[in-house]
Amino acid sequence: MSGSTSADARRVAALDRVLEVTVLLGRDMTSSLAASGLTVARTTLLWQLRATGPSTQRALADALGTSARNVTGLVDGLAGAGLVTREPHPTDRRATLVTLTARAEELLSGMAVEQAQLADQLFGGLSPERLDGLVSALDEVLGRLRPLVPDGAAS
Amino acid sequence: MSGSTSADARRVAALDRVLEVTVLLGRDMTSSLAASGLTVARTTLLWQLRATGPSTQRALADALGTSARNVTGLVDGLAGAGLVTREPHPTDRRATLVTLTARAEELLSGMAVEQAQLADQLFGGLSPERLDGLVSALDEVLGRLRPLVPDGAAS
DNA sequence: TATTGTTATACTCTATAACTATA
DNA sequence: TATAGTTATAGAGTATAACAATA
Incomplete structure (x- = not known):
């Protein structure tokens, strides 16, 4: 679409990082809130x-x-x-x-x-x-x- | 804990960005997946x-x-x-x-x-x-x- | 005895639709 | 007529506990 294959791979890598942060932060919040009911x-x-x-x-x-x-x-x-x-x-x-x-x-x-x-x-x-x-x-x-x-x- | 007040504010600002990305990506995924059942x-x-x-x-x-x-x-x-x-x-x-x-x-x-x-x-x-x-x-x-x-x- | 996956039960989040009380 | 919030109903995700079959 707008760049070489390796640039695409870099963007996908960035999205992977963001998604992992999303998952982990969600778990962290869920469990720490659960402690407060x-x-x-x-x-x-x-x-x-x-x-x-x-x-x-x-x-x-x-x-x-x-x-x-x-x-x-x-x-x-x-x-x-x-x-x-x-x-x-x-x-x-x-x-x-x-x-x-x-x-x-x-x-x-x-x-x-x-x-x-x-x-x-x-x-x-x-x-x-x-x-x-x-x-x-x-x-x-x-x-x-x-x-x-x-x-x-x-x- | 480890920095001036303005540095703390910057970190909180960063966390706010991350949390907003989390919320928006979650909605985007939920709705685009729902289209596929x-x-x-x-x-x-x-x-x-x-x-x-x-x-x-x-x-x-x-x-x-x-x-x-x-x-x-x-x-x-x-x-x-x-x-x-x-x-x-x-x-x-x-x-x-x-x-x-x-x-x-x-x-x-x-x-x-x-x-x-x-x-x-x-x-x-x-x-x-x-x-x-x-x-x-x-x-x-x-x-x-x-x-x-x-x-x-x-x- | 320990483990795999199930049934039983329960709670939360979510949505749409019908309904009541008001605007 | 339109809007605010509720009841009715339903489905999905999640958890714990008890249980059957197998290791």
Whole structure:
């Protein structure tokens, strides 16, 4: 398409690396969240709430790129765990505002710390120049990747 | 832990990029596989078989880092779709050898082509130097990440 | 005794469709 | 009419535990 065979092989090698990182990070997240009784899907919803503040379930469904039905289930689980509450919407009586509890805020703060520690572990060995190169390369890749994917939020 | 605040922020920024790539690639794969009536879990098993040849379900469970019960279900689905068969193990009558069908081999060859095209789309805009820098940075990150994750195969 | 793969059971994530209450 | 969220139903992935057949 646009290069020699060896250049193609290099790109495939890069994609292989990215896919392996994807698989391993997924496992790491799943298992470390399981220790807190959480799942990736529920935690994604919590992070979205932390970023945007109290939200309707419809807004959450759009942001997460999932169905309204699914959000009902996720919120049910989180409410049962005492991490969110359903508050009445001030002007629209059809809607509910999903809101983080204080416990969830604390939990998320702790997770942010853990995430920074993970970032340190993973990237601490790279020089500032290589780290910047990595970030800019990933930004370029993201620019190509985003249009390929239907839509939804990319926390 | 090992750097200034701004260096920490840079590392967190890098992790954010990686996580976004993870999310978007997952969606891209899920939706493109769904078009073929496949799921990510089942396709992972097919790729494993392609890499290693006919395997027992126990070997697949270990390679995929999942339970034997789960492999039974995945193989059931793939067998129903005509993509694998269960053959008797030549020496161990407890075990079965899961084997790709010709149709699965063709399907996987097509997927390999699509993957190369995706690699071209994502990385085609990077100079050879930047691409090499990306790959070597990811290799270093993988070296840190692998020990953090329980175990199992990484595609 | 240990191992392979199955059945039994259960939970989570996900989707579509029908329905209720509101806009 | 359209929208927010629920109930109904269904399928896929995952896990543990108990069990049968075989090593």
